[in-house]
Amino acid sequence: MIDNNIIAPVLIHLFTALLQLVFWRRTVTHRILSVAGSLFGLAVSLNLFIKVFNGEILTMNAGNWAAPFGIVFVADTFSTAFVLLTSIVALAVSLFSAVGVGRARMLYGYFPIFHFLVMGLNGAFLTGDIFNLYVWFEVVIISSFVLLTLGGRKAQLEGAVKYMALNILASTFFLTGIGILYGITGTLNMADLSGKIPLVENQTIVNLTAIFFLVGFGIKSAVFPLYFWLPSSYHTPPSAVAAIFGGLLTKLGLYAMFRIFTLVFEPTDLIKAMFVVMAVLTIITGAFGAIIKSNIRRLFSYLIVCHIGFVVGGLGLYTKVAITGAVFYLIHDIIVKTNLFLISGLIRQLRGTMDMDRLGGIYDEYPKLSLLIAIVLFSLVGIPPLSGSWPKIYLIEGALEANNHIFIGAIILGSFVTLYVIAKLWAKVFWKTASQDAIIEDSFKSLKPHNKALLVTPIALLAACSLFIGLNAETVITISSKIAGELLDPSLYIKAVLGK
Numbered sequence: 001m002i003d004n005n006i007i008a009p010v011l012i013h014l015f016t017a018l019l020q021l022v023f024w025r026r027t028v029t030h031r032i033l034s035v036a037g038s039l040f041g042l043a044v045s046l047n048l049f050i051k052v053f054n055g056e057i058l059t060m061n062a063g064n065w066a067a068p069f070g071i072v073f074v075a076d077t078f079s080t081a082f083v084l085l086t087s088i089v090a091l092a093v094s095l096f097s098a099v100g101v102g103r104a105r106m107l108y109g110y111f112p113i114f115h116f117l118v119m120g121l122n123g124a125f126l127t128g129d130i131f132n133l134y135v136w137f138e139v140v141i142i143s144s145f146v147l148l149t150l151g152g153r154k155a156q157l158e159g160a161v162k163y164m165a166l167n168i169l170a171s172t173f174f175l176t177g178i179g180i181l182y183g184i185t186g187t188l189n190m191a192d193l194s195g196k197i198p199l200v201e202n203q204t205i206v207n208l209t210a211i212f213f214l215v216g217f218g219i220k221s222a223v224f225p226l227y228f229w230l231p232s233s234y235h236t237p238p239s240a241v242a243a244i245f246g247g248l249l250t251k252l253g254l255y256a257m258f259r260i261f262t263l264v265f266e267p268t269d270l271i272k273a274m275f276v277v278m279a280v281l282t283i284i285t286g287a288f289g290a291i292i293k294s295n296i297r298r299l300f301s302y303l304i305v306c307h308i309g310f311v312v313g314g315l316g317l318y319t320k321v322a323i324t325g326a327v328f329y330l331i332h333d334i335i336v337k338t339n340l341f342l343i344s345g346l347i348r349q350l351r352g353t354m355d356m357d358r359l360g361g362i363y364d365e366y367p368k369l370s371l372l373i374a375i376v377l378f379s380l381v382g383i384p385p386l387s388g389s390w391p392k393i394y395l396i397e398g399a400l401e402a403n404n405h406i407f408i409g410a411i412i413l414g415s416f417v418t419l420y421v422i423a424k425l426w427a428k429v430f431w432k433t434a435s436q437d438a439i440i441e442d443s444f445k446s447l448k449p450h451n452k453a454l455l456v457t458p459i460a461l462l463a464a465c466s467l468f469i470g471l472n473a474e475t476v477i478t479i480s481s482k483i484a485g486e487l488l489d490p491s492l493y494i495k496a497v498l499g500k
Contacts, residue, residue, distance in 0.1 A: 001496070004060050006048060006075040009083050009122040012041045013090075017115035030111040031098040037115060038091040045087040049080040053479070057496035059128070067128070067497050068189030074128035076493055078327075078483045082125045082255055085334045088465060089247050090118045092338060092458035097240040099447070099454045100345050105150045105238065113150075117143035117244065124252055128497055130264070131178055131188045133256060134171070137220070141167050144249060147241045148233060159233030166229040170219035170253075177212035180205065181264075191497035193264045194490060210265045214274065217260070220253030223312055224281035227305045231289065234304070235297040239345025242297060246304055247338030251330060254311055258326075262487040267318060275316025280410040283309035287417035296344045296354040296429070299421060300337070303380070306414050307333055313407050314395050322398025323484040328391035328476055332379070332469055336387070339376045339462040346373075346455055347429065349444040356425060360432035369456065370430050372463055377426060379466040381419050387470035390477065 016037030023029040052058060058075040061067060075083075093114070101110055120139030127133050141164075148160040182188055184205060185196040200206050215226075222230040230250065234242050261267050267275070286306025293299040307329070314326025346369075348354055350362060363370040375386075382388030392411060399407045444452065469476050486492060 001056050001058050002060060006058050006060050006126060007073050007123075008044045009041055009048065009087065010119050010126065012037055012044060013115040013119035013122065016041075017112040017119065020112040020115070021109075024109075025107060027103055027106040030106055031094075034094040034097070034111045034115065035091070038087070038094040038118075041118070042084075042087040042091050045080070045084045048075060049077075049084045052080045053077055053482070057492055059496050068187050068192035071132050072128040072189060072191075072497055073126045074191075074493065074497055075126060076496075077479065077486055078255075078259070079125045081331065081479060081483065082251075083122050085331065086118060086121050086125070086248060088462070089244060089334065089338045092342065092462050093240050093244050095454050095458040095461075096243070096342050096345065099451045100240045100342075100349075101238050108150050110147070110150055113143050113146045114244070117147065121248055121252060125255060128190055129188055130181065130190050130193065130260075133190075134174055134178060137171065137174070137252070137256075140249065140252060141171070144245065147245075148237050150237070150241075159236035162229045163233040166219055166226070170216045173212050173216035173219070177209050177216060180209045180212070184209075189497070190259070190263050191490075191494045194494055197264060198266075206265070207268060207271075210261070210267070210271060213260050213265070214257075214271065217253045217257040218278065220250070221257060221312070222250050222253075222282075222305055222308055223278045224285050224305075224309075227282065227285070227308075230305060231298055231301040234301040234341075235295060239297075239341050239348065242344070243338045243341035246300065246341045247334050250304060250308060251334055254308065254330060257312070258315055258323075258487060261315065263490045263493065272316050272318050276313055276404060276407055279309040279311075279313030279316055280406055281309075282306070282312060283410040283414040287414050290421045291417060293421075294356045296347060296356060296425065297341065299356075299425065300340045300344060303340075303418060303421070304337055306418070307337075309414065310392070310395060310411060313410070314398065317395075317398045317402050317404065317407070318488075319398050319401060320481070320484045320488055321394055321401060323487060324477065324480045325391045325394025325398060327480040327483045328394060329388075331476060331480065332387040332391060332466070335462050335465045335469065336376060336380050339459055339466070340380065342459050342462070343373050343376060346444070346459065349447075349455065352443070356428040359429045363430040364433075372456070372460060373430075374426070375463045376459070376466060377422050379463075379470060381422050382415060385470050385473070387466045387473075387476075390470070390473045391480075394477075 016033055020030050020033050052075050060073040062071040120136050124133055124136035145164050184200050219226040234245055283306050286302050289302035290299050310329050311326045314322040344354055351359055379386040379388050396408055
């Protein structure tokens with residue numbers, strides 16, 4: 001069904017960014033426009049998701065050029081779920097940024113670049129054209145690079161160089177794969193590619209092209225052995241920037257991986273095995289990286305890497321149960337990882353540092369705030385019935401069906417390491433008694449009440465989302481199962497785009 005309104009989530013953030021450029025040096029106006037645009041984007045995204053979930057897949061042909069000749073935007077359950085999650089994260093980060101980002105960075109265009117980034121993410125989720133997917137990836141990379149470098153500190157620039165270098169390499173693999181695909185099929189429409197790829201006589205070159213996409217998306221998703229850029233860069237920018245990076249940027253790579261390796265390529269047994277091997281090694285390296293870190297944001301960065309392995313393994317198993325678990329984990333992980341980096345920013349406001357060895361006493365001084373943070377940490381660990389527990393059940397069930405006990409062992413290892421490092425964090429940061437000279441600066445107390453609310457409200461909002469996901473797991477399982485069914489049987493997607 002054709003519906004031109006499906007690109008509204010893209011246009012809202014585009015116009016928000018353009019309006020902010022008009023009011024270039026008015027930072028208060030930037031904050032108001034950012035929150036208003038994010039609220040409007042959330043309302044539109046929620047409406048789009050409900051419409052698709054209760055109805056049918058929607059499409060829009062740019063310039064009225066019918067697919068596969070023109071660029072098409074497609075709203076199915078998978079894409080609209082990610083657009084909705086992006087809108088939730090964007091609202092939370094907008095609120096937090098109003099206080100958590102300094103005025104100097106705002107004057108350099110923090111808010112317009114932030115909304116260009118969100119626009120790029122929504123465009124990538126909604127596009128049905130593989131070259132257009134590459135274009136949206138580049139919009140995201142350029143925006144994120146600018147956000148990484150705002151402020152110009154040495155650590156930021158060093159992290160940004162690593163981030164940009166690896167993403168340029170990933171884009172090279174991605175673009176090379178696109179070029180080969182067009183050469184052997186004559187089309188770049190993903191629905192059209194789904195029908196033409198099996199007709200290619202030389203399937204060896206098809207498998208080689210699939211490897212190009214695997215490497216390209218693997219770098220962007222931070223899977224082993226291509227993950228090292230993430231912990232080197234995500235701890236350097238402001239917490240608000242790190243929050244949207246941690247919550248969404250690697251998930252964009254995972255989204256593309258799921259989309260391409262279900263719609264365009266049907267993975268061979270070799271590629272499935274590669275996914276599972278990469279998943280196991282990603283979980284192990286991320287887990288042991290987290291164990292040795294004392295800086296909160298570095299620890300969270302390695303947990304991102306560790307938990308990416310859970311999702312990639314679900315794709316490698318390639319069954320409906322496993323993919324249901326992987327999609328559920330993605331939904332949970334986007335919300336929780338965003339919140340973790342916002343919490344790290346709040347801790348910095350409370351104590352002036354994120355070094356766990358120098359922290360302590362937060363529970364005694366801020367008990368209610370500590371209990372709010374505990375909900376997020378328990379959700380991350382996966383303590384039943386919170387959100388992190390349910391997808392692991394499906395992933396383990398899928399691994400049992402496939403007799404893949406190594407992946408089950410990796411999930412258990414990753415879960416226990418997560419429990420250990422979060423327990424260590426809680427003990428050092430919240431329960432341990434802090435000496436007065438360890439507190440560098442408590443800037444939270446000096447904030448006005450409405451500024452305190454702007455820091456705490458987004459954390460509470462995302463914590464409420466985590467509680468909803470955990471306590472209403474049946475609803476999320478229904479959504480995840482529908483997405484898994486549509487991914488494994490893309491006939492409805494193809495029919496919606498091509499009309500056949």
